[in-house]
Amino acid sequence: MVPTAYYLVLAAILFSIGVAAFLIKRNVITIFISIELMLNAVNLTFVAFAHMWNQISGQIFVFFVMVVAAAEAAVGLAIIISIFRTRQTLNVDEIDLMKL
Amino acid sequence: MNAMPASYLWLIPLLPFAGFLINGTLGRRLPRAAVSAVALLFTAAPAALVAWLWATMRAAGELTMSSDAGPWIQITGFRVDFAFTVDHLTLIMLGVVTGVGFIIHIYSVGYMAEEEGYWRFFAYLNLFMFFMSVLVLAASFLLLFVGWEGVGLASYLLIGFYFRKTSAANAGKKAFLVNRIGDVGFLLAMFLLVAHFGSLDFTQIFAAVGQHPEWQGARFLTAIALLLVLGATGKSAQIPLYVWLPDAMEGPTPVSALIHAATMVTAGIYMVARCHTLFDRSPIALAVVACIGAATAIFAASIGMVQHDIKRVLAYSTVSQLGYMFLACGMGAYAAGIFHLLTHAFFKALLFLAAGSVIHALGGEQDMRRMGGLRTRTPITFWTMSAGVFAIAGIPPFAGFFSKDEILYQTFTSPGSLGKVLWLVGLVTAGMTSFYMFRLWFKTFFGPAHFDEQRDLHDRGAAVHLQAGTHAVMVADRDEGRAAHSHGVHESPWIMLLPLVILAILSVIGGWVGVPAAMGGHNEIESFLAPVFSSGAESAAIPAGGGLEIGLAIVSVLVALAGFYVAYVFYYKKPEMVAAIVDRHKAAYALLTNKYWVDEFYGNFLVLPLLMFTRGVLDLIFERGVVNGSARAAAMGTRGFAWFARKQISGNIRSYAGWLAIGAAAVLAVMIFGRSLWVRS
Numbered sequence: 001m002v003p004t005a006y007y008l009v010l011a012a013i014l015f016s017i018g019v020a021a022f023l024i025k026r027n028v029i030t031i032f033i034s035i036e037l038m039l040n041a042v043n044l045t046f047v048a049f050a051h052m053w054n055q056i057s058g059q060i061f062v063f064f065v066m067v068v069a070a071a072e073a074a075v076g077l078a079i080i081i082s083i084f085r086t087r088q089t090l091n092v093d094e095i096d097l098m099k100l
Numbered sequence: 101m102n103a104m105p106a107s108y109l110w111l112i113p114l115l116p117f118a119g120f121l122i123n124g125t126l127g128r129r130l131p132r133a134a135v136s137a138v139a140l141l142f143t144a145a146p147a148a149l150v151a152w153l154w155a156t157m158r159a160a161g162e163l164t165m166s167s168d169a170g171p172w173i174q175i176t177g178f179r180v181d182f183a184f185t186v187d188h189l190t191l192i193m194l195g196v197v198t199g200v201g202f203i204i205h206i207y208s209v210g211y212m213a214e215e216e217g218y219w220r221f222f223a224y225l226n227l228f229m230f231f232m233s234v235l236v237l238a239a240s241f242l243l244l245f246v247g248w249e250g251v252g253l254a255s256y257l258l259i260g261f262y263f264r265k266t267s268a269a270n271a272g273k274k275a276f277l278v279n280r281i282g283d284v285g286f287l288l289a290m291f292l293l294v295a296h297f298g299s300l301d302f303t304q305i306f307a308a309v310g311q312h313p314e315w316q317g318a319r320f321l322t323a324i325a326l327l328l329v330l331g332a333t334g335k336s337a338q339i340p341l342y343v344w345l346p347d348a349m350e351g352p353t354p355v356s357a358l359i360h361a362a363t364m365v366t367a368g369i370y371m372v373a374r375c376h377t378l379f380d381r382s383p384i385a386l387a388v389v390a391c392i393g394a395a396t397a398i399f400a401a402s403i404g405m406v407q408h409d410i411k412r413v414l415a416y417s418t419v420s421q422l423g424y425m426f427l428a429c430g431m432g433a434y435a436a437g438i439f440h441l442l443t444h445a446f447f448k449a450l451l452f453l454a455a456g457s458v459i460h461a462l463g464g465e466q467d468m469r470r471m472g473g474l475r476t477r478t479p480i481t482f483w484t485m486s487a488g489v490f491a492i493a494g495i496p497p498f499a500g501f502f503s504k505d506e507i508l509y510q511t512f513t514s515p516g517s518l519g520k521v522l523w524l525v526g527l528v529t530a531g532m533t534s535f536y537m538f539r540l541w542f543k544t545f546f547g548p549a550h551f552d553e554q555r556d557l558h559d560r561g562a563a564v565h566l567q568a569g570t571h572a573v574m575v576a577d578r579d580e581g582r583a584a585h586s587h588g589v590h591e592s593p594w595i596m597l598l599p600l601v602i603l604a605i606l607s608v609i610g611g612w613v614g615v616p617a618a619m620g621g622h623n624e625i626e627s628f629l630a631p632v633f634s635s636g637a638e639s640a641a642i643p644a645g646g647g648l649e650i651g652l653a654i655v656s657v658l659v660a661l662a663g664f665y666v667a668y669v670f671y672y673k674k675p676e677m678v679a680a681i682v683d684r685h686k687a688a689y690a691l692l693t694n695k696y697w698v699d700e701f702y703g704n705f706l707v708l709p710l711l712m713f714t715r716g717v718l719d720l721i722f723e724r725g726v727v728n729g730s731a732r733a734a735a736m737g738t739r740g741f742a743w744f745a746r747k748q749i750s751g752n753i754r755s756y757a758g759w760l761a762i763g764a765a766a767v768l769a770v771m772i773f774g775r776s777l778w779v780r781s
Contacts, residue, residue: 092753095753096753
């Protein structure tokens with residue numbers, strides 16, 4: 001039996017990688033992937049805790065998260081395509097119209 | 101008492117106040133006739149009320165009457181009421197204030213007829229009447245102080261009536277500020293009274309003083325009395341605070357007559373007389389009052405002898421006469437002081453109004469060197485003014501003779517050698533008074549005319565006429581309440597002459613209420629006031645031979661005649677002698693014409709250091725450094741923070757995310773490591 005802490009440490013590592021990638025990478029698609037990474041790190045903690053407490057609700061919640069993430073991916077990719085069509089770039093540093 | 105409910109007392113001040121409100125709010129839109137009607141009505145009614153009050157109180161044999169409208173300030177152990185009280189002293193003051201005030205209102209209708217701001221003038225004048233009535237009716241120090249400050253305000257407004265003229269505006273400010281110095285004394289006196297008596301009510305305080313014979317000469321009573329004297333020197337223009345009164349002549353002449361001669365400036369004397377119970381217990385304060393009075397009398401009279409401006413001569417004469425009243429109070433002869441106050445109100449108001457009539461006749465000329473020979477041109481003004489001149493010079497049987505003589509007699513017979521010295525000072529002053537008044541008389545009404553009627557007056561009259569049509573009247577430099585319709589020298593209209601005649605009659609007969617017993621009279625005013633000044637009566641009742649009194653009277657009449665003769669020689673018979681004498685005593689003459697350089701002294705040694713302190717320390721360091729500096733620092737701080745915050749809105753998603761991550765990490769850190777912070781407590 002693998003202790004719960006291991007899962008949590010793994011999830012933390014994955015989440016941190018996601019955060020780091022989000023902050024460092026400039027390509028929108030890479031950023032998008034890092035978001036998915038963070039989401040799934042959280043999913044992993046859900047599953048780990050559900051297993052630890054022998055509760056099914058955590059597992060079910062993960063399904064919901066995955067469904068929502070799929071929808072989000074669809075919308076997100078649509079936005080990315082739209083951005084690329086109008087601006088011919090995927091560099092987030094150039095997408096800075098919303099500033100003072 | 102039955103005939104007149106005490107609550108009617110409230111009408112005496114409130115009616116002029118109503119007049120002030122009407123003229124002050126609506127006056128701009130009302131025609132001039134309506135403004136004068138309101139002003140006259142609301143001052144005539146109180147005068148009639150006072151006359152009625154006098155009659156009823158006399159018929160009922162009632163000594164005092166008071167009306168209390170309930171508490172004003174009420175805290176534990178201390179209470180001040182809105183209360184008015186009338187006794188014989190108040191009655192005389194009320195008579196002067198409402199009677200002379202009403203007469204001067206009539207005169208003003210004629211004098212101010214062509215002036216810009218007519219409604220404003222009458223609104224202020226009514227406001228003054230309101231505060232002055234409050235002052236004399238007040239039953240407590242605090243209410244008296246309200247009137248005291250209020251008349252100061254009205255005086256300030258009226259001195260600065262021609263506010264576009266810098267000198268008038270400055271004179272107003274000077275009067276206001278100099279009076280504040282005196283008011284500090286008054287306020288401190290009130291604080292001491294509250295501390296020692298727990299009350300500001302006249303009756304309570306005087307009763308408390310009466311119950312403690314051991315307080316004779318007590319230190320705190322002396323302190324209170326001296327502080328009150330400081331207040332009185334401000335209001336009544338005595339040394340060292342007299343400097344504002346001569347400058348106050350910048351106001352229109354009726355104002356000089358009403359406020360700066362007849363009524364307001366006598367408030368200090370009234371106050372001292374009202375508090376005689378306190379002063380009687382403090383020989384030091386009384387001596388100070390007497391010395392201030394005598395010194396001011398001779399000092400101001402000596403300056404008045406060389407002034408050329410007709411109103412300034414009268415102003416210094418007022419200061420000098422107020423000094424006489426102070427002297428009388430300081431000698432414990434309060435009744436004599438009030439008697440002189442009464443007669444002085446008549447003849448000095450008359451002199452000012454007549455001077456105004458002369459100024460009117462000459463189209464605004466105030467310099468006596470440019471007058472002369474007006475006796476035949478303005479006969480009624482001449483005759484009425486003569487009555488005033490004879491009265492103030494102390495020629496019997498005019499009013500001033502009896503009152504001034506009473507003061508000198510009381511001073512002479514007072515115990516101690518101080519009285520003899522002050523009597524001599526008063527006597528010399530009487531001679532000076534006679535000299536400068538007859539000098540004014542001769543220079544104005546006799547001798548050759550020094551004005552150029554054809555060119556000067558006609559031009560000026562035309563010029564003023566032109567201005568009257570435009571709105572530029574007040575901008576003109578020679579428009580000091582000056583008649584705007586002069587077509588050469590002419591007598592004033594009847595509405596100005598009537599008050600002169602009334603006041604002239606009063607100046608002749610006004611003194612007859614105080615003919616001393618030695619001259620076959622009853623000195624009615626003294627017995628009338630005796631109930632008020634009962635404690636001072638003992639000192640006044642020193643048995644003295646009637647011969648002494650008559651002897652002293654003869655001496656002072658001779659001195660007055662000497663003054664007349666000198667003026668006659670100098671200014672009528674041999675005018676060239678004056679120049680020779682001035683040449684021989686250049687230094688003395690310079691001293692007098694420059695008014696002993698008192699204004700310069702005050703300016704350089706008091707005002708200038710104060711200005712330097714305010715500009716250098718208060719303005720530069722405190723105002724600009726501390727106040728403005730802290731405000732600026734706050735503004736700069738906000739601005740800097742805003743600059744920093746604005747920089748964060750970069751539009752850079754990754755920086756937003758970075759902040760978000762740092763924030764989330766911080767929250768996590770607090771939740772994990774900061775837990776101990778609140779768990780422990």
